[in-house]
Amino acid sequence: MSEQEAEKARIDLALIHYPVINKNQEVIGSAVTNLDLHDISRAAKTYGVDSLYVVTPYRDQQELFQELLDHWLKGHGAEYNSKRGEALSLVHICGDLDHVIIEVTRKWQQKPTVLATCAQVKHSVIWPYREVRRKISDGECFLILFGTAWGLAQEVIAAGDGILPPIAGTGKYNHLSVRSAAAIVLDRLLGAGMQ
Amino acid sequence: MSEQEAEKARIDLALIHYPVINKNQEVIGSAVTNLDLHDISRAAKTYGVDSLYVVTPYRDQQELFQELLDHWLKGHGAEYNSKRGEALSLVHICGDLDHVIIEVTRKWQQKPTVLATCAQVKHSVIWPYREVRRKISDGECFLILFGTAWGLAQEVIAAGDGILPPIAGTGKYNHLSVRSAAAIVLDRLLGAGMQ
Numbered sequence: 001m002s003e004q005e006a007e008k009a010r011i012d013l014a015l016i017h018y019p020v021i022n023k024n025q026e027v028i029g030s031a032v033t034n035l036d037l038h039d040i041s042r043a044a045k046t047y048g049v050d051s052l053y054v055v056t057p058y059r060d061q062q063e064l065f066q067e068l069l070d071h072w073l074k075g076h077g078a079e080y081n082s083k084r085g086e087a088l089s090l091v092h093i094c095g096d097l098d099h100v101i102i103e104v105t106r107k108w109q110q111k112p113t114v115l116a117t118c119a120q121v122k123h124s125v126i127w128p129y130r131e132v133r134r135k136i137s138d139g140e141c142f143l144i145l146f147g148t149a150w151g152l153a154q155e156v157i158a159a160g161d162g163i164l165p166p167i168a169g170t171g172k173y174n175h176l177s178v179r180s181a182a183a184i185v186l187d188r189l190l191g192a193g194m195q
Numbered sequence: 196m197s198e199q200e201a202e203k204a205r206i207d208l209a210l211i212h213y214p215v216i217n218k219n220q221e222v223i224g225s226a227v228t229n230l231d232l233h234d235i236s237r238a239a240k241t242y243g244v245d246s247l248y249v250v251t252p253y254r255d256q257q258e259l260f261q262e263l264l265d266h267w268l269k270g271h272g273a274e275y276n277s278k279r280g281e282a283l284s285l286v287h288i289c290g291d292l293d294h295v296i297i298e299v300t301r302k303w304q305q306k307p308t309v310l311a312t313c314a315q316v317k318h319s320v321i322w323p324y325r326e327v328r329r330k331i332s333d334g335e336c337f338l339i340l341f342g343t344a345w346g347l348a349q350e351v352i353a354a355g356d357g358i359l360p361p362i363a364g365t366g367k368y369n370h371l372s373v374r375s376a377a378a379i380v381l382d383r384l385l386g387a388g389m390q
Contacts, residue, residue, distance in 0.1 A: 009365070023276065035230055035372075038372065039372045039374055039375055042370050042371055042372055042375065043371055043372075043375045045364075045366075045368045045370075046362075046364030046365075046366075046368050046369060046370070046371055047364045047365055048364065048365035048366055081218065083368075083370045086368060086370075087368070087370065128389070129389040130389050133389075167241075167382070167386070168386070168387040169240075169241035169242045169243065169385070169386070169387075170204070170241075170242055170243035170385055170387070171240075171241075171243055173240045173241050173278075173281060173282070174241060175237050175240075175241070175278045175281075175282065176237055176238060176241055176378065177230075177233065177234045177237055177238075177374070179234055179372070179374055179375060179378075180234055180237065180238045180374060180375065180377075180378035181378075182375075183371070183374075183375035183376075183378045183379050184378050184379060184382045184386075187362070187379045187382065187383070188382070188389050190364070190365055191362070191363070191364070191379075192363040192364075192365070194323070194324040194325050194328075194383050
């Protein structure tokens with residue numbers, strides 16, 4: 001994929017804080033984590049993703065993270081390290097996933113294919129990485145969902161168009177952080193490949 | 196790579212806190228970061244890495260992180276979430292890289308090939324991912340070095356056997372967190388590939 005093509009890739013990410021599940025499989029809302037925004041926006045910027053939507057319905061969380069963004073985009077953080085602002089400029093805070101889909105559809109003038117990520121295979125259509133990579137390269141529009149806490153609630157997965165295959169390591173342990181999972185997914189979908 | 200082979204893979208990671216560079220390219224020692232240990236050990240455990248050596252010469256940092264490990268391996272953390280302990284059991288704290296190499300050589304009865312990671316191409320031999328992946332699969336022994344702060348000091352890179360290619364995104368921005376970079380490198384070297 002050439003740099004020009006990549007810069008035009010119509011791919012967005014959404015990091016979901018509600019509804020997600022806790023370790024007892026109960027639906028909860030999670031707190032926004034500072035480092036999730038830094039790490040995932042830096043990976044998104046590296047791989048030419050258009051936007052990272054941070055989804056939380058909680059007003060106090062939205063305000064807290066708007067302050068964080070302002071620090072790095074306009075405040076002392078911008079002077080200290082402008083590279084953080086470059087990445088965080090991709091972040092938009094949103095109240096729910098429906099609004100993200102409306103915004104993405106408006107932006108690309110096309111409804112995105114919405115794919116969830118999860119650590120286990122769920123009852124959903126599986127979209128192989130290679131196929132999604134090719135479609136992105138062909139200019140198709142994708143919104144990839146990542147869950148915080150113990151992962152996306154089933155209702156979010158079911159409402160999308162399918163899932164990406166769970167990231168298979170080499171044993172039974174499959175407890176990557178969402179930051180690591182997002183980096184790996186972007187490398188598989190948008191990376192220059194194994195030089 | 197079968198699960199059995201992966202479990203026998205002779206690969207270790209070292210996360211270096213001294214000597215690394217700051218944003219002005221000066222050699223410094225960095226503070227150990229809680230989430231580095233969690234994220235990188237979870238990725239290491241997922242991909243069947245043997246050990247993650249956390250390298251810092253600072254005694255207070257060593258003690259602080261031994262307390263963190265004890266919390267998750269033996270304390271309340273172990274009761275709350277045993278999956279964290281499973282990953283953190285791979286972590287060993289070490290004073291310098293020479294001791295890591297001695298320990299790894301003793302463990303595998305063979306001196307490892309030591310490869311550094313960096314965001315730019317340095318004056319060093321570049322080992323393609325595909326080649327290292329094949330050699331790991333053939334049972335060869337590797338120690339992969341990751342730098343904190345703004346990356347590994349040149350003396351660390353020069354002392355090793357070479358570098359892995361910098362992770363190429365799609366534009367000029369190459370400021371991945373070390374947590375993201377480690378996840379991507381492990382997926383390239385040990386992952387099951389793009390299903």
